[in-house]
Amino acid sequence: xxxxxxxxxxxxxxxxxxxxxLFLIRSFFxxxxxxxxxxxxxxxxxxxxxxxxxxxxxxxFLMVLRRYGFSSTGFNFLLIVLGVQCSVLVEDFLVFLxxxxxxxxxxxxxxxxxxxxxxxxxTGAVLGKASPVQLIVMTLVESIFFYASxxxxxxxxxxPEHLTLMHVHLFGAYFGLAVTSRxxxxxxxxxxxxxxxxxxxxxxxxxxxxxxxxxxxxxxxxDSKKEAVFNTYLALAVSAxxxxxxxxxxxxxxxxxxTHIHSAVLAGGVAVSYTxxxxxxxxxxxxxxxxxxxxxxxxSHCLQRCFHPALKLQxxxxxxxxxxxxxxxxxxxxxxxxxxxxxxxKQWN
Numbered sequence: 407x408x409x410x411x412x413x414x415x416x417x418x419x420x421x422x423x424x425x426x427x428l429f430l431i432r433s434f435f436x437x438x439x440x441x442x443x444x445x446x447x448x449x450x451x452x453x454x455x456x457x458x459x460x461x462x463x464x465x466x467f468l469m470v471l472r473r474y475g476f477s478s479t480g481f482n483f484l485l486i487v488l489g490v491q492c493s494v495l496v497e498d499f500l501v502f503l504x505x506x507x508x509x510x511x512x513x514x515x516x517x518x519x520x521x522x523x524x525x526x527x528x529t530g531a532v533l534g535k536a537s538p539v540q541l542i543v544m545t546l547v548e549s550i551f552f553y554a555s556x557x558x559x560x561x562x563x564x565x566p567e568h569l570t571l572m573h574v575h576l577f578g579a580y581f582g583l584a585v586t587s588r589x590x591x592x593x594x595x596x597x598x599x600x601x602x603x604x605x606x607x608x609x610x611x612x613x614x615x616x617x618x619x620x621x622x623x624x625x626x627x628x629d630s631k632k633e634a635v636f637n638t639y640l641a642l643a644v645s646a647x648x649x650x651x652x653x654x655x656x657x658x659x660x661x662x663x664x665t666h667i668h669s670a671v672l673a674g675g676v677a678v679s680y681t682x683x684x685x686x687x688x689x690x691x692x693x694x695x696x697x698x699x700x701x702x703x704x705x706s707h708c709l710q711r712c713f714h715p716a717l718k719l720q721x722x723x724x725x726x727x728x729x730x731x732x733x734x735x736x737x738x739x740x741x742x743x744x745x746x747x748x749x750x751x752k753q754w755n
Contacts (some may be wrong), residue, residue, distance in 0.1 A: 421542060422488070429491040453516045455622035460519055461486055463619060464526040466612025469605050470668075470723050471534050481538060482529060486522050489545045493518035496553045516626055520571050523623075524552050524578030530723030531582030535589040548581055568627035572679045576737065579730030586720045606664055613668050617642060620675035628683035637682045638675055641695030645674030648699035656703060666703050669728040673698030676732035680740035684747075694739055698732040705731045 461483055468478035497514055525545050536544065555577060559565040620642055625634035649670035653662045674695030678685070685691050705727035719726070 421539060422484075425488060425492075425542075425546075429495060449512055449516070452622050452626050453512060453519070455619045456516065456626055457519055459616055459619035459623055460522055460526060463612050463616035464523070466608050467616055467668075468526070468530050468533060468723055469608040469612065470530075471605060478533065481541070482526060485525060485529065485541060485545045486519075488542065489522045489525050489549050490515070490518040492546055492549045493521050493553070496550055500553065500557065513627075517571060520623070520626065521549065521552055521574060524548060524574040524581065527575060527578030527725050527729050528582030528585060530725045531579070531586045531721055532589065533722040535586060535720065535722070544585060548578075551581070552577055568629070568683075569680060571627060572624075573733065573737070575676045575679065575729040576733035579725045579728075579733065582725055583719055583721060583730070586722070589720060591720060606668075610664055610668055613671060617646070617671055617675070620672065624675065624679055624682045630683045633685065634682040637678055637685045637688065637691035640688050641674030641678040641682075641691045641698070642671070643674070644692045644695035645677075645699040646671040648696050649673075649703065652699060652703045656707065665724075666706070669706060669724050670699040670702040672728065673702040673732040676729055677736040677739065679733070680736045681743055684743065690743075694736070698735055701731045701735055702727050 465479040465482045468482060470478075494514060497517065525548050528544065528548060529541060532541070532544070552574070555573070556570040559570045559573070560567065621635040621638040624638040625631040628634040649667050650662060652670070653666035654660055656666070657663050674691075677694040677698035678691050681694075682691070706724060
C-alpha cells in the first residue's frame with residue numbers, strides 16, 4: 407500500500423471517530439429535549455432551503471478543478487456535518503457561560519448550518535492544497551473563531567443577533583485567504599489545478615442552485631422576512647443581468663465567460679445580506695446588486711493580475727472577488743444606510 411494512503415487511513419478515520427465521540431458525549435448532557443426541537447413549526451421549510459443550498463449548492467459550486475470533484479462534493483459534505491455539530495457544541499458552551507440565551511433546537515441548528523457557509527467558502531480558497539486532516543482542523547478552528555467574532559460583534563458593537571451571522575461571507579473569504587497564504591505556491595501549469603468543461607458545467611449548476619435558495623438564506627433569521635426575500639431576489643436578478651452584460655463587454659472576443667457568470671451572479675445576494683431586511687426602497691437593493699456584480703468582475707481582472715501575485719494569494723475558486731469584495735460593499739452600504747436613517751430620524755425629531 408502506498409505511504410500516502412496508509413497515512414490517510416491512520417489519521418483521518420481516527421480523527422473523525424475522536425471528534426464524533428466528543429460530540430456524542432457532550433450531546434448527552436447539553437442538547438435540548440425532543441419536545442422543543444421543532445419549535446417553531448413553520449421554520450422547517452426555510453431551514454431545509456438553507457440546508458440544500460449549503461450541501462448541494464456549494465458542493466457543486468466548488469467543482470472548479472478536474473482532479474478534486476469528489477473533494478468538492480463528498481468531503482465538503484463531511485466537513486459540513488462535522489462543523490454543524492461543532493457549532494452547536496460551541497453555542498451550547500456559550501449558553502453555559504451565559505454569554506447568550508438558550509434557544510429552540512431547530513433555530514440553534516439553523517444558525518450552525520448558516521455558520522458553515524464560512525467554512526465552505528474558506529474551503530474553496532484552499533481547494534487542492536490542504537489535506538483532509540488540515541481541512542478538518544481548519545473547520546473546527548474556523549467554527550470557534552467565527553463564534554468568537556459573533557460574540558464580539560454582539561457584545562461590543564451592539565450588532566443585532568441575526569446580523570452577526572450575515573458576515574459569514576466576509577469572514578469565510580478572508581479566513582480562507584489567510585490560510586491559503588501559508589501553503590507553498592504550486593508549480594505553474596500543474597495539470598491537477600486545471601478545469602475541464604465538465605467541471606465548469608457542474609460548478610455552474612451549483613451556482614444556479616445557490617442562486618435559487620439565496621433569498622431563504624438572507625431571510626432565515628430576519629425579523630422582516632418578506633422584505634428580506636423581496637430585496638434579495640431583486641439584487642440577485644440585477645447582479646445576474648449585469649454579470650452577462652459585463653462579461654461580454656470585458657471579454658476580448660465579446661463572448662460570455664462562464665468564469666465571470668460563475669462569480670458575479672451571486673454578488674447581489676452577498677451585497678444585500680446585511681441590509682435585505684431593512685431596505686424600504688427596492689431601487690437600493692437593485693443598485694447594490696449592480697455594484698456587487700461590477701466589483702466582482704472588475705475585481706477579478708485587477709486582483710488576479712496585480713494584487714494576488716504581489717501578496718502571493720492562491721485563491722483557487724475565486725472566493726475573494728465572489729464573496730469577499732461584495733461582502734465589503736454590503737458592510738459599507740449597511741453603515742451608510744444606518745447613518746442616513748439616523749439622520750432622517752433626527753430631523754423629524
